[in-house]
Amino acid sequence: MAIKKVCIIGLGALGILYGHHLTKRMPKGDLRIIADQERIRRYQSDSVFCNGERCEFNYLAPEDVEEPADLIIFAVKYSGLNDAIKAVKNQVGEHTIILSALNGITSERIIGQTYGIDKILYCVAQGMDAVKVGNRATYDHMGMLVFGEQEPGFISERVREVARFFESMAVPFEAVTDMNKRIWGKFMLNVGVNQTVAVYESNYGEIQKEGAARDTMIAAMREVMVLSEKEGTNLTELDLKYWLNVLDPLCPEGKPSMRQDMEAKRFSEVDLFSGAVLELGKKYGVSTPVNEELYRRIKEKEAQYHLLA
Structure with missing residues (x-):
């Protein structure tokens, strides 16, 4: 058909x-x-x-x-x-x-x-x-x-x-x-990129270069890698490298959806990202400190919206 x-x-x-x-x-x-x-x-x-x-x-x-x-x-x-x-x-x-x-x-x-x-x-x-x-x-x-x-x-x-x-x-x-691995890989990328750019109030360029923002992004992604092993998807450093290569050619001035949402004072999809990571961490007894901090800081920013209205 x-x-x-x-x-x-x-x-x-x-x-x-x-x-x-x-x-x-x-x-x-x-x-x-x-x-x-x-x-x-x-x-x-x-x-x-x-x-x-x-x-x-x-x-x-x-x-x-x-x-x-x-x-x-x-x-x-x-x-x-x-x-x-x-x-x-x-x-x-x-x-x-x-x-x-x-x-x-x-x-x-x-x-x-x-x-x-x-x-x-x-x-x-x-x-x-x-x-x-x-x-x-x-x-x-x-x-x-x-x-x-x-x-x-x-x-x-x-x-x-x-x-x-x-x-x-x-x-x-x-x-x-291998769509299950691809979906988990994109999830890993979103957890790292969307949240880091939102917290650092920056753009793709900030995480394409070496520095604190890129280090935070990769650390958040590695927490997803650990959880993927528990879920049977088994993301590896090769998958991490693949997704970093997807990120690198993007327009440096571009911004992921979460950053765009926060600039417009719209509530973000943080519960889909670090929120989901924290739930899985609790489920499997896995420590996820980077995502805990990203979640806290994003929720803190969103709590200010009504004060700025």
């Missing part, structure tokens, strides 16, 4: 980046951006821009009924996941494939509880340096989507379908047979 109808839910930096890219290559009616009526009115009134170009999106409200999508891409924040799951209900059909580009290690399981894990391909978005300010997203590196089945060792026909579609759309991708 060829993929023709695609839905994206979530117009953060990643959703805008991939949505704008696909609008240039798909018939307008075949790509749908799912959003509630209030957001749609705002998007249509203010417009949405990607690298300075106005995005020509085709919006669809949750209550609208159309032919089910062949592919749905979740690009929302974790805090919006439950609402997003409800919002795509009318777009999910018997053969729909779902990709979740959310951070963390739990979104696929949560989506699968509603629509069935058999509809989910595990996915990570890596290597992009997109930044969103207001209704404008900019990026230097598009990065890629990495996806595969939860079970290791094989490339399924569903994976091949998505690969063929992305190839035809010139979307950078990698289809892999």
Whole structure:
């Protein structure tokens, strides 16, 4: 079955980046951006821009009924996941494939509880340096989507379908047979990069060079490595090196999503990162002092929001 109808839910930096890219290559009616009526009115009134170009999106409200999508891409924040799951209900059909580009290690399981894990391909978005300010997203590196089945060792026909579609759309991708390790590796990167840049109030450039920030980032990542052994994923120093190599080419002035959230005085996804690390540390009796300190400092910063309002 060829993929023709695609839905994206979530117009953060990643959703805008991939949505704008696909609008240039798909018939307008075949790509749908799912959003509630209030957001749609705002998007249509203010417009949405990607690298300075106005995005020509085709919006669809949750209550609208159309032919089910062949592919749905979740690009929302974790805090919006439950609402997003409800919002795509009318777009999910018997053969729909779902990709979740959310951070963390739990979104696929949560989506699968509603629509069935058999509809989910595990996915990570890596290597992009997109930044969103207001209704404008900019990026230097598009990065890629990495996806595969939860079970290791094989490339399924569903994976091949998505690969063929992305190839035809010139979307950078990698289809892999070790998605559990890749998801944990991206989690390790997020724990290190997002939190360190947020706490140091800096950007990618600060952690691409030697110094205190980069040392903190790597120490936080190594705590995830220890936990991955307990979980049976077994990240190694080679995995750490791989993800540091993903980080190094990013635009030095770019910033991860957590830093962008904190600049805008929005509550971050810290509970997905150090929050999850602390829970796993307690579960396995593993000390996680670096993540404990990052968690404390981020929560401390967020506690000041109401004082600055």
